[in-house]
Amino acid sequence: MTDERSTTDIDKRLGQRLRNRRLEIGMSQERLAELLGVTFQQVQKYEKGVNRMAASRLFHASAAVDMPIAQFFHGLQPGQREPSPGESAGTTLDQFASLSGSIALARCFIEASAKTRAAISALAHELNKQDGRRA
Amino acid sequence: MSQDLDKAIGERLRELRKEAGKTQAALGADVSVSYAQIQKYEGGLNTISVPMAVRIASALGTTLAEWIEPIEKKWRRRKL
Numbered sequence: 001m002t003d004e005r006s007t008t009d010i011d012k013r014l015g016q017r018l019r020n021r022r023l024e025i026g027m028s029q030e031r032l033a034e035l036l037g038v039t040f041q042q043v044q045k046y047e048k049g050v051n052r053m054a055a056s057r058l059f060h061a062s063a064a065v066d067m068p069i070a071q072f073f074h075g076l077q078p079g080q081r082e083p084s085p086g087e088s089a090g091t092t093l094d095q096f097a098s099l100s101g102s103i104a105l106a107r108c109f110i111e112a113s114a115k116t117r118a119a120i121s122a123l124a125h126e127l128n129k130q131d132g133r134r135a
Numbered sequence: 136m137s138q139d140l141d142k143a144i145g146e147r148l149r150e151l152r153k154e155a156g157k158t159q160a161a162l163g164a165d166v167s168v169s170y171a172q173i174q175k176y177e178g179g180l181n182t183i184s185v186p187m188a189v190r191i192a193s194a195l196g197t198t199l200a201e202w203i204e205p206i207e208k209k210w211r212r213r214k215l
Binding site for chain 1: 144188203211
């Protein structure tokens with residue numbers, strides 16, 4: 001029962017997926033709030049996983065951002081099959097998209113020429129190496 | 136409109152529970168809520184949180200996708 005009151009890792013992950021998808025389609029929190037009939041502060045709380053979304057609310061949210069509900073649920077249930085390699089890329093993308101500035105960076109990367117992309121990658125690897133991280 | 140949806144989610148839960156051959160009380164025990172709470176979920180009177188839905192689906196040996204996708208298909212055809 002306690003888990004019905006306090007939010008959990010699942011709520012955080014759902015919120016993050018909602019936020020990622022909303023940013024991906026360039027929708028504002030205000031617009032999403034309007035579609036859901038809630039305040040934008042409420043949307044903020046959902047996205048941070050501070051407030052829990054009922055399954056039915058998530059349903060509306062998935063329709064509002066035009067992402068199948070299965071994608072929200074993916075990997076949430078313990079003991080389900082492991083995601084295949086293509087799908088597990090989602091978790092890296094989830095992590096990436098949760099970092100500030102990542103969406104803007106992703107847009108730059110998409111718009112860049114192949115040569116610029118290679119340079120950006122090389123630079124990132126080099127800087128990480130200097131940081132002592134695995135490139 | 137959310138109420139209709141809670142109802143649809145609850146109805147589908149009832150179906151899945153019966154398929155699993157469990158009583159409301161047995162399912163309730165599995166996920167640490169009363170049978171009355173399960174009854175309310177099934178009747179769409181109480182909303183089900185996603186974390187609770189995850190536990191219920193696991194207790195019934197099914198998946199969230201199996202639970203929700205049939206409803207999603209129906210609802211996507213309607214205007215949300």
